[in-house]
Amino acid sequence: xxxxxxxxxxxxxxxxxxxxxxxxxxxxxxxxxxxxxxxxxxxxxxxxxxxxxxxxxxxxxxxxxxxxxxxxxxxxxxxxxxxxxxxxxxxxxxxxxxxxxxxxx
Numbered sequence: 001x002x003x004x005x006x007x008x009x010x011x012x013x014x015x016x017x018x019x020x021x022x023x024x025x026x027x028x029x030x031x032x033x034x035x036x037x038x039x040x041x042x043x044x045x046x047x048x049x050x051x052x053x054x055x056x057x058x059x060x061x062x063x064x065x066x067x068x069x070x071x072x073x074x075x076x077x078x079x080x081x082x083x084x085x086x087x088x089x090x091x092x093x094x095x096x097x098x099x100x101x102x103x104x105x
Contacts, residue, residue, distance in 0.1 A: 018064045019090065023049055023057050028087065029094055031067065036082040038072070066090070 007013035019025060023046065030037060030045050037045075042054055058081060061067045066087040069079040 018061075018066060021057060021060065023053060024061060025094065025097070027054075027057055027061065028066070028083070028090060031081065031083050031087070032091060032094060036070070036080045038078065038080050042081075061087075 004017045005013035019028065026046055027042060030042065034041070034045075039054065039058075042058075043049065043051065046054070058067065062069060062081075064086075065084055067081050068084050069081055072078055072080050
């Protein structure tokens with residue numbers, strides 16, 4: 001997160017520092033559901049997200065080691081985004097959120 005919670009002794013706060021910004025969990029959801037995606041695919045799947053916000057979230061998740069990029073076109077540079085092992089470890093978290101949303105949302 002841009003500012004973070006400043007609670008380094010709390011694992012929940014540290015997790016939210018990585019995945020707690022608006023759109024981040026939905027980006028991860030789409031990577032789990034669809035596999036590697038390109039920027040335009042995220043834009044299509046996430047109506048209402050501004051391109052600069054999407055770019056910032058992708059950079060933040062990449063910096064945290066949750067996603068990785070693969071260059072698929074050099075001119076202009078274009079990337080495909082995929083989950084890392086660290087990102088894949090969030091699978092049970094997203095599944096639990098899905099189940100909670102089904103039951104209580």
